[in-house]
Amino acid sequence: MSLADTGPGTGLPGFRAGAEGPAADAGWTDRPARKGFFTDTSICIGCKACEVACKEWNGVPQDGLFELLGSSYDNTGALGASTWRHVAFVEQRKPLGGQRTGVTDLGMPAFDKPGAVADPDERTDFRWLMSSDVCKHCTNAACLDVCPTGALFRTEFGTVVVQPDVCNGCGYCVPACPYGVIERREGDAAHVPNVGVAQKCTLCYDRLREDQTPACAKACPTESIQFGDLDELRQRADRRVAALHEQGVMDARLYGNDPDDGVGGAGAFFLLLDEPETYGLPPDPVVTTADLPSMWRRAGLAAAGLLAAAAVAFVGRSR
């Protein structure tokens, strides 16, 4: 029996969104243009307004303990059940295209007081990257696919949302997400809402219904977080990358904008200044259900094998 790889993306076409987009695929006949976020990290100032505005609007509780993480100015660590926007801070000894910093040229000292011992390794370049992460609202969303209750669903805007009144906290969506976004909320149910239920960004589904901008994008002081029709955002992002390249910021690249990527393109995509993994993002995420048909076939084969083996065990009368 061959266990050869059938590779991702060879599954049943029915498991992946069709040409009309994920909302059509999810049965929405009367649907607006697909909505999304374009997060341009090249103009993020790391103020965390998005984190707070999100929490305030969605009633997301305090996340964890009041402890310094030591990861630059990031004290929330990662996206999770109670952090739906997360700002990453990355300090790097790399140049930022077009930027000059005064960290260069620390010559050798000639002074013997305290304070006179300089770094023998001369500093070179420095940059401080900030990026506001969020649920990607994938075109092919693993969390949604694996949800056994229908708590996770595709909205008419093409976004992926948890219905907290439906979710029974099976937790399956948690390991399914290739970005590590969704999480089951823990805590004291007497004081915290939706304990035991999977939680993540809703792209402010309630606000979208009234044609309002999601809380994070509305608050963002520098328009690093841009909300809008996904098609338009993708074009805008292409122009932005081209402009940055022209300005010498050759590190600029888009992440999650490609409809042909492993998740069929993200509804929330990013302009990054380094490799995705630098920001804690997977470099080449693939929706796990891409392999699901193959998995089902193999499971079926295995099941058949078991049935056959059992039959043979009884049929054979050698002993």
Added chain:
Amino acid sequence: MAECHPVGFQWVMEAKARGAKVIHVDPRFTRTSAVADTHVPIRAGSDIAFLGAIVNHILSNDLYFADYVKAYTNASHLVGEDFRDVDDLDGVFSGYDPETGKYDTDSWAYEGETEHAATTGPTAHADDQDGDDQDGDDHDGDDHASTAHEGGVSPGGESEQSESSRGAAHELGGHGASVEHQQIQRDETLQHPRCVFQVLKRHFARYTPELVQQACGITPEQFLEVCEAVTANSGRDRTTAWVYSVGWTHHTVAIQYIRTSAIIQLLLGNTGRPGGGIMALRGHASIQGSTDIPTLYNLLPGYLPMPMAGQHDTLAEMAAGIASSSQKGYWANARTYVVNLLKAWWGDAATEDNDFAYDYLPRLTGDHGTYATVMDMLADKIDGYFLVGQNPAVGSAHAKMQRLGLAHLKWLVVRDLNLIESATFWKDAPEIETGELRTADIDTEVFFFPAASHVEKSGSFTQTQRMLQWHHKAVDPPGDCQSDLDFFHRLGVKIRERLADSGDDRDRPVLDLTWDYPVDEHGEVSADAVLREINGFHLGGEKAGQALGSYLEMEDDGSTAGGCWIYTGVYADEVNQAARRKPGRDQSWVAPEWGWAWPANRRILYNRASADPDGKPWSERKAYVWWDEDQQKWVGHDVPDFEPDKPPSYRPPEGATGIAALAGDDPFIMQADGKGWLYAPSGLLDGPMPSHYEPQESPVANPVYRQQSNPTREVFPREDNLQNPSGDEPGAEVYPYVFTTYRLTEHHTAGGMSRWQPYLAELQPEFFCEVSPELARERGLEHLGWATIVSARTAIEARVMVTDRVVPLRMGDRVVHQIGLPYHWGVGNEALVSGDSANDLFGVTLDPNVHIQESKVASCDIRAGRRPRGPALLDFVADYRRRAGITTETGNQRRTPGTEGATS
């Protein structure tokens, strides 16, 4: 700016997107630096060396905007022969008295003129000398933010010139220094050796790129890059803006920092023009309003001075003290403004016959500022203290002195949203732990009044660009919460009840006070009515009872009243103009119909300078207001800051004074000579031009001259205010590092409005110190470990954040390490997050002009591990002091020992 004013920073980002270059000068690499084109790390406290070298670069390379400088500044004015510069006098200007530590400023005056006598005599204490820019605000993060950008992008007026440049000439009582303009002698060629231009050029000649390296730790290459960017972006067609967060005011030479940038902006023609100016980024919702309508000891509303005993015994003396009757400009009407204030306060009891109840005003005799007050508390001279939305136990410099002072009070009123450390000091101050205080021994009665939040009351905030914006009440305050307006109104009613039967003269001001404000159904006073009184109204004549439309309608005969002349117009046409909310997208980029900016709804001050002397825009691109020949008046995007129908060609007749004396090309209408001052012949107490002095505590010796620190700084040699040795003094090596304090985006000042909120507290949960990897290695500090930071006052502990964002600075032959300390935390049990307060490290030493403390820079030692607990902490700090040989004299001698004329 991105750290502390993220939403304001959107305009910088927008400018950058349009091609502006953003330069960030700051000791640390901050969130602003992260998106700036250039970050220039600087040693905290060395800004005059940096800015002065830019002045030198401009002057020695002839990069100034000659037409502007000649027409609009005092560059051509001749300075008197008696003036001597710091180079001649070992680090002080002429007129210095080493005994008093003060200047006799007569020798700084223009040629042929003596300084207007009533303003500041050599013996005058520094009491009517606070300017409208004394707003120290709090310890904002971006101490040294400068943003050069190509202007005109901001409907909100990002590019607006703040009043600070005005303030630079107005340190005296906020009313401008007066000169007799008639006698000024000029050399239009700018060649006369004693003309301001040449004096300035000589003065700044020693501020070279090499000095910048030596004093600031900035390389010549990077310095020149800044010079080139700033100068290339200034001229007819382009403007550069300077933006500072008010950490600039937290220095013993604070005013002179701002003066230096004002000089740059005048030389480059960047003042009064769109996209230019100096923008003070203030840190509190109405910090601007708090100086406009001051709760400051030395000011009355509208930058009128509080009267000094013996100097301003009559209304006439006071008015004369504000402005010479023969000087140019709008300050010449000072008496009118005072009379209107008195009429607003004492109504019918203020009459022509009694000098409009001028005698009801209490008199000053010295420095009664907040630090003098706390020392009075320690001397048991003060019974009662009101803290209204303020947390000095965490937020003031030398916070320990504040806490000890509170424990000396008989009674204390704290009005706040949360149980701040200043309200709970009697049970959880750090001094309880050290044994310096015992709860049972503290006899202070403490009243905690819960306050209403901004949505639970109506009122106006004045934001950082002088714009008043009204916030409407949305809900009733919960529980016992109450607005400060309501509280003080009720308190006034109750006090007046208690004094109602008094026949004592001293109670007349209280009983005659106009205190009959309309109240709503809850008995709450109407903020709207108070704003209307601030605006003023006609008492007599045809318009009796009507609100004033502008301060030009004010009379000095008692027929009008108005509580704050600069705010007159905010209630014009009986409409609360501060509540105007025409959407920005529906109006011009200046957005004049949103809120109301003082004075007269003007968004850029001195905007006459946006046009050339003939009244034409310097360039079409930078057109803002201009003279329209057809209409014979000034027109443009903003309210012209000039008499609307005075043509550019107007020249005052002989003997004209006040407004009439302003020529058609005198744009600086509040200045006594109508010009922008490159050189301040009067008005400043610490020099007519900025000169580099080291901070009060600095491990670096002054590289310019032997005089180490500002020789006029206000010092307090006391056992409880010991200072670290500096420079070459023995013992300076015990405190070898520089530290600076700042804000983080996630918190607000002393934390009263952020450390109680989970959403903010979790984002920055703990007090930390930022150190470079090099310093960490030198002192064995571990990332996320603990460090103890020590000054002569105390020692505090912080978690360690090792980061490349802090850079050791190479300055000539040595390397200086800087330590960054955000100051939001305090010791207490009520907040969600707490920690030692960075402000405990500071002592009290003040700028002489405005009495603001130096709390952006000092020296310290740092070592790994937590600080000692209990009484051992005191021994630990004392041991350091012994090693450094500290006495009350240390650092508190204004003239550096060894310099000419130094005492002792």
Added chain:
Amino acid sequence: MARKTLLDWPVLRQLTGRDPLGRGAAVTSERTRSLEPRTVQADTVVKSICPYCAVGCGQNVYVRDGRVTQIEGDPDSPVSRGRLCPKGSASEQLVNSPGRATRMLYRRPGGTAWEPLDLEQATDMIADRVVESRRRHWQDTDEHGKPLRRTMGVAALGGATLDNEENYLIKKLFTALGAIQIENQARI
């Protein structure tokens, strides 16, 4: 909520509708279908200004049943264009924080704990103390006989989040009382 019937069973909706895989339209709950933002449910929207820094960002305050339910940026503001920083975005928590102090508290001399106190009574006590301390530390003239007309017994320090109108009344009242040590964050 409407009474549930078998027709609401998502499996049936899957089989009969356009969402056979049960990913969207078929699986919504009644709560989801009736979801609307609380900004829409507000009784009033009140215009306000952020109380933190001095940029002066516009805020819209949403009120329902006498309680603030949401504070967000006012897009009309030419200063802020609807944006808020983290502190401004936390304004609702500033107002509604469960940790906020809303009761008058009193600590007697030497006391080790707070005690409750009636607000009116507290204000009366303060009025008494002001009058008494003012009297005790009154100065009519200086040593040269020049008028001072002031008291040194009462001082104040205000924050810079006070409204202009509040500052005005504070300055006016204290000046009339002759109290001069009236200070503000503006000097700090």
Added chain:
Amino acid sequence: MSTPNPPGGPTTPNPTGRDDARNPTAGREGVPGSQGPGPRTGEGRSGGRRRGRGGRGEQAVVPDATFTSYYGRPVVKASPWEADIPAYLFLGGVAAGSSLLAAGGDLTGRPAVRRAGRIAALGALAVSFAALVHDLGKPVRFVNMLRVIKPTSPMSVGTWILSAYAPGTALAGAAEVAALLPWSFGWPGRLLRASARPGGIAAAVIAPGVASYTAVLLTDTATPAWHSAYRELPFVFVGSAAAAAGGLSMITAPTAQAGPARRLALAGAATELTAETIMERSMGLSEETLRTGTAGTLMRISKLSTALGAAGTLLAGRSRVAAVLSGLALLTGSVCTRFGIFHAGQASARDPKYTVVPQRERLDERDGRPAQDPAGS
């Protein structure tokens, strides 16, 4: 796991002598970046913005993979599942295999095999159900599993499989239990007895699905060790189920009747061990999580126990003691397989390496860039 060994720069001596990477001077590439994520996760995991996992040895079996992460934080999230789930995996397998054996015993006249199989299937199913409900964040909402039928969700499919499997299993099991009781239960009892065979057979038909779908349950996730095992894991699981059920039957049924059970157990053990071997070769980098830590221990026990159980099974036809011991060994092996694979997955999710490295390699290959390191290949 490792101290940071950032790119380019030399590793700086650690002045404190601590080696938990909180060393402030260690990082050359953004200092906080070189620090651990801090006390919040309690992981002590370091490495941060590291390239190169300069491991301290215990895991440095595979050549160092070069990769970058965000302060060493996980990229994907580990499932929130606890012991309930691997226990269910095991019990589900036991139930499925037992149903098959019971049906076979029923049809081939092996009543002891039938009886034990039916009761075991019912018992395992009941405990499975309890485990599944217990593991939910909102147990009272278990019934919401029946809101939808989602072919994209292995858990939904599994729920419906279980729903189909449970009635027959329950009937057959209940009939056996009732038969053990001294009462006749009247006509319901008769009805129960009559439905036992159809029920048992129905259960047996569905049972292989119960045994194999759980593999898809794990592999249809972004958990690296699970997903990368998706080709072989169904075979491992059905093998494990067969071995466990066979083993159980060897214990509960008389030796004489247990021939099919032994044969099934042997086949299962052989399938499991073979499939595991192939799986380990095809998984790539995350395979090392099967060899390290808790999972490593469990997998070693599993293999040894399964192999011993299989060997013992060869003798079990003759010795009742050998049958019982072998049966226990096979059961132990199956339990350890399930827990081992479960823990390997959890561990692979918690270390960003297993997510980043294979994806980076894939990406680099696609972009025509040379792979940075042939880790795990």
